[in-house]
Amino acid sequence: MANSFFGRDMAVDLGTANTLVYVRGRGIVVDEPSVVALHAQTRDVVAVGHEAKRMVGRTPDGIVAIRPLRDGVIADFDASEQMLRYFIEQVHRRSWLAKPRLVICVPTGITSVEQRAVKEAGYLAGARRVFIIEEPMAAAIGAGLPVHQATGNMVVDIGGGTTEVAVISLGGVVTSLSVRAAGDKIDAAIMAWLKKEHGLMIGEATAEDIKMTLGSAHWLPVESHADVRGRDMVSGLPQAVSVSTTDIRQAITEPLTDIVDAVRATLDQTPPELAGDIMDRGLVLTGGGARLTGLDDLIRTETGIPVHVADNPLTTVALGAGKCVEEFDALEPLMVKDTRSGR
Numbered sequence: 001m002a003n004s005f006f007g008r009d010m011a012v013d014l015g016t017a018n019t020l021v022y023v024r025g026r027g028i029v030v031d032e033p034s035v036v037a038l039h040a041q042t043r044d045v046v047a048v049g050h051e052a053k054r055m056v057g058r059t060p061d062g063i064v065a066i067r068p069l070r071d072g073v074i075a076d077f078d079a080s081e082q083m084l085r086y087f088i089e090q091v092h093r094r095s096w097l098a099k100p101r102l103v104i105c106v107p108t109g110i111t112s113v114e115q116r117a118v119k120e121a122g123y124l125a126g127a128r129r130v131f132i133i134e135e136p137m138a139a140a141i142g143a144g145l146p147v148h149q150a151t152g153n154m155v156v157d158i159g160g161g162t163t164e165v166a167v168i169s170l171g172g173v174v175t176s177l178s179v180r181a182a183g184d185k186i187d188a189a190i191m192a193w194l195k196k197e198h199g200l201m202i203g204e205a206t207a208e209d210i211k212m213t214l215g216s217a218h219w220l221p222v223e224s225h226a227d228v229r230g231r232d233m234v235s236g237l238p239q240a241v242s243v244s245t246t247d248i249r250q251a252i253t254e255p256l257t258d259i260v261d262a263v264r265a266t267l268d269q270t271p272p273e274l275a276g277d278i279m280d281r282g283l284v285l286t287g288g289g290a291r292l293t294g295l296d297d298l299i300r301t302e303t304g305i306p307v308h309v310a311d312n313p314l315t316t317v318a319l320g321a322g323k324c325v326e327e328f329d330a331l332e333p334l335m336v337k338d339t340r341s342g343r
Contacts (some may be wrong), residue, residue, distance in 0.1 A: 009328065010091065010127075011103040011321035012084065013138070014118065016069045017160025017183055017288060019049075020315060021087050022322030028315060030087050034160075036079045037065040043078065048086045057203040071180045072107035072135075072162035073114045074121065084125035092126075101328070102127035103321050103335065105135045107162045109178030115336070132336040133324060135159070135317055136166030136176060139286040142320030143310045147171055147334070152274030152281070156263060156299070157317060158182050158289025163259050165266040167274055171334055175269040181258035183289050186211055193251030194228065198241045202230035211292070214248045217256050218294030218301070256295070260302045267303065282306030286316040 011022040014034070021030035032049030039046060040062055047055065047065075055065040068079035092100070102122045106115060115132060122130035136155045137147065145153040148171045157164040160183040166176035187207040194200045202210075206228065214226055225244045232239040263283070267275060282305055285296055290313035300307045310316045324331045 008091070009101040009103075009325040010088070011105075011318065011325045012087070012122075013105045013135075013318040013321060014069065014080075014084070015105075015159050015317075016067065016072055016162070018314070019083065019087060020318035021091060022318050022325065023091050024322075024325045027322065028318055029091055031315070031318075032087070034069055034083065035065055035067055036083050037063055038079065040064050045082050045086070048083055053205075056205060070161060071184075072159065072178070073110050074117045077117055077121065080117075081121040081124045084121050088125050088127075099126060099128035101129045101131070101325070103131045103133055103324050105138045105317050105321050106132055106336075107178045108134045108136060108164055108166060108173065108176040109162070131324075131332070133321055133334065134164075134166070134173060134176075134336065136164045137168060137173060137334055138317045138320035138324070139164070139310075140166075140168050140284070140320065141323050141331070141334070142316035142318070143284045143286060145284065152270065152277030154266070154270075154278045154283035154305075156259075156283055156285050156287075156290075158259065158285065158287040158292075158295075160184050160288065163262055163287075163289065165262045167266060167270045167278065169274055174271065174274060175266055177262050177266045177269075179258055179262045181255040181262070182287075183208075183211075185255040185258075186215070186252050186289070186292075189252045189255055190215075190248060193247070194230065194241070194243070195233065197247075198243075199233040200228065200230040200239060200241055201233055202228065206230065210243070210248060211252075214243065214245050215252065216245050216249050216293040217252075218297040219249075220245055220294065256298065259289075259295075260299060263299060263303055267305075279305060282308055284308050284310055286310040286313045288314050 009024040013020040033053040035052040037046040037052040068076040074080045119130045139157045153168045167174045190207045227240045229240045296307040
């Protein structure tokens, strides 16, 4: 009864690229891009999510479309709070009554100041209690790994802003690494390569499309080609160039190498017994980046460890955080302790 009075408990995967909201008893109810469109002068919200993403790179002078999170952390506090409030109101129409408990996922490497900013945004958006869970832990729970057992579970969560690599055992993170080489860096590498090799300027949305259609981390039996449209840097006119999967693989080598290096570095810090478990059972890839063709093959080739891609890598973290609100008392020990007094 208390749960319905206060509003249903919620879990939020507050990602650099996408925000997913899980509501207790209902599952994932919001899955939208982490984009907010604002009036440049008044900072009033014009649009949030899918509608705001369609405006990126297409807005008139008076409106700006921004992504309030960069590299997994809050870059624009007000816009993040407005976005969180919008998503909570999407779920709880009578927002003045809704005071849900909120579980928010954060990268492992964030500072206590950044962590406080996430919590503050949650409280301002209308939560009565805000709990924090580290993304790799949520990903491991969402992927169905036995996190409470004395066995090594390795998770590689490749999001938009960060790649989180962690080894989990006995309900805790034994060793972890958060690197800012993920989906955004891959998009930026594609943009930089086209600028350097073809003198072609493209936007973030086009780079993301190229990554989805032509991106690959490992050689393919059949290589394909596609035309890419952008603006010629010399003439300033629209132009199209033909690029192949081989070209794009070459373009994104650097961020992919950083991801593989992060996996190696984490394994290097892992106690021998747990490393043996991982050698037997393999690691799990989650996050949007896990969908990049051949990434599992690349990590397998470079590390010699079996690699499994989660069933639905985009929603694994949100489902794991959702399990925490469904089984709150049992899983609360896995969350980051709340040091804030008076809450």
